[in-house]
Amino acid sequence: MSRNPKAPYPKASSNFADKVALRVRALGLIDTPTPKVLDCYAGAGKIWAAVAEEHACDVDQVERDPRVAQPDAALADNNAVLTRRELDGYDLIDLDAYGWPDEQLEVVAVRRRGALPVVTITCAGTPIGRVPNRVLDAADIPRTVRPGVPSTEPSYWWTRYTTSLGWRTEERWTGKRVGGAWILYETLIPA
């Protein structure tokens, strides 16, 4: 895969090796020799380039930042791509976000209802960040109490949400960062 010559040198993703290993294991769950992957937060594509050295896969990239997007990536907002592109051919959808990829996951759930793909996710936040309404809707949390819902323990809310959409958690690990920021890495498979 060639690199966009105008791109700044890509920053190494935190927990890079662990994120690669999680995705190699996720590919191993799929019963086809060369799974088709949609990488929705591709950056410079480093993670899936490393995954591809360990497991055959055919990766389509989506990245909205032209400074890091590779020449063969769709330069677009992933919500637009997930909404408009035919998704049926993808065995795995990767949502390696630096926030809550709740909207993206809902689009996948609606468009692939009855045949959900494997999904690999990074979800990250801070204690002062709000849990998205879409996620709290899934847990039936009344709007009046939402400002008091802590965003310090993402797994509980996130799991209520992903379960409501039809997935179950195959693998998950979480990490804390300075200031109480948190990050969650997981693989979801159809329940």
Ligand SMILES: C[S@@+](CC[C@H](N)C(=O)[O-])C[C@H]1O[C@@H](n2cnc3c(N)ncnc32)[C@H](O)[C@@H]1O
């Ligand atoms: C966590 S980084 C991804 C790292 C990447 N997976 C790798 O291999 O190093 C998030 C990337 O997603 C991109 N991004 C964030 N929101 C996006 C969106 N809505 N649509 C497309 N790309 C997005 C950012 O520009 C950034 O490059």
